[in-house]
Amino acid sequence: MVQLDKEVLENVAWISGIGADPTGGTTRLLYDETWLEAQNGVKAKLEEIGMATKFDRIGNLFGRIEGSRYPNETIMSGSHIDTVVNGGKLDGQFGVVAAYLAMKMLQEEHGQPLRSLEVISMAEEEGSRFPFAFWGSKNLFNEAKKEDVMDIADFNGVKFVDAMRQAGFDFKKEDEAIREDIKAFVEIHIEQGNVLEMEQKSVGVVTSIVGQKRYTIVLKGEANHAGTTPMKYRKDAVYAFSKICSQSIDKARVIGEPLVLTFGKVEPKPNTVNVVPGEVLFTMDCRHTDQAALNDFTAEVEADMKQIAAEMGMKIEIDLWMNEPPVPMDTEIIDVLKKASDKAGVNYRTMHSGAGHDSQIIAPHIPTAMIFVPSIGGISHNPAEDTELPDLVEGVKTLAAALYELAYTE
Structure with a gap:
């Protein structure tokens, strides 16, 4: 246990140091120098424990x-x-570190697995450098198309294609077959919320990833003088938005989780x-684990918006x-x-993921599951992002136990 504690600490510190940002945290973006350094660093660590390594054409790294x-x-993590x-x-990177440490531990304790x-x-x-997300996982199943990224560039004007080729990678061949040997994928990730912390659980067993609908909505009323326009003659777009916002959130609170x-x-x-505001642009993000419930609720909210706009003499897009x-x-x-957690006495709960992950791209193609570990304060995408060391270790042990069942038993 002490050894695993030490290895988790050392590896998290090592990988987060690659691309350490002077203003705090880590910045490591697709195909930049720190990204390449990290991928090659992981490659070296995998080879040190006897794994055969390779990159695919776009830069996904595999250790086998x-x-x-x-x-x-093949059982993959x-x-x-x-x-x-x-x-x-x-x-993200903890999932890579945890998979490496779990497989290292399994080899040391049990030798060669029955399944790869x-x-x-x-x-x-993340989609942090270029306006395209899930480039890695989508390429596993030919869901990413060359035309999706041919003309996009980063915030400095560097084209996606140029960055990819500068890093030593290129597009997949159009006739490249999708792998059929992968029988299971298990991803471990920080929760990025505060449920596990609030309920004092060390591990979350994820049952589903939410569906998401995102909208941009424009309300058009009439801008007019704040002093000379009587209240009864106003077409105040902020007032209309406030009614939409309040009414919709009230309904969401009544329905409740998820x-x-x-x-x-x-x-x-x-x-x-x-000036009486004549226009409001606003966004709406709605998520649920059930497609029918998501559709029903958003349809009701859309109808409410149109009704409020009509009653107030406004247009809505x-x-x-x-x-x-x-x-x-x-x-x-x-x-x-669940069985591995019960056997090991892990303090866990089942839960859904309210954020998107690579697993949502992989799951329609390969049997997939996720493990969560708590996020302190629910903070993520922030230099303050952290998880207690015992929870990180518990997560690695849970992953290892699951991989043992999947790869070492008949």
Whole structure:
């Protein structure tokens, strides 16, 4: 246990130091120098424990232990290596470190597995450098298309294609076959919320990843003089927005978990002290683990918005620009995680993920499950992001126990 504590601490410190930002946290973006240094560093660590390593064409890294009896059945674990700007020391990269340490521990204790074990350090998930997310996991299943990224550039004007080729990578060949040997994928991740911490649980067994709908909405009333326009003649867009916001959130609170609703961005125009605002642009983010419930609630809210706008003599434009379905995790692997946790006396709970992860891309293709460890204060994507060491260690042990069941038993 002491050794695992030490290894978790050392490896988290090592990887978060690659791309350490002078202003705090870690910044390691797809195809930049620190990203390449981290991928090559992980590659070296995997080779040190006897894994055969390789990159695919776009930069996903794989480390493999061949199975003794069923080498063509692969059990995979890992996460993404990129960060957000000024990110924390755990998001994504802890999943890579934990997979490496879990497989190292399994080899030392049990030798060669029956099925092949594989660590994956995915090229990208965050969309922090270029306006495209899940580049790593989408390429595993040919869901990322060349035309999606051919014309995009980063905030410095560097083209995606140029950055990729500068780092030594290129597009996948169009006729490259999708792997059929991967029989299970288990990703460990920090929760990025405060449920586990509040309930004093060390581990979360994730049952599903929420579906998301995101909107940009514009309310158009009439800008007018704040002093000379009587209240009864106003078409105040902020007032209309406030009614929409209040009414919608009240309804969401009545329904309760796992539904969540957020009005995150609000831009009134002309946004000055002495003018009745004639227009408001705002966003709405709604999430639920059940597609029908998500559809029903958002349809009701959209109808409410239109009714409020009509009653107040305003126009409304509703643009639904993201519509991602909920993704359930594999019930058999969930059972493996629960049984392994029960056997080890792990203090866990089942829960859903309110954030997106590589697992939501992988799950429709491969049996997939996720393990969460607590986030202190629920903080993530922030230099203050942290998890208590005993919880990190418990997470690695839970992952190792699940991988043992999947790769070492008949």
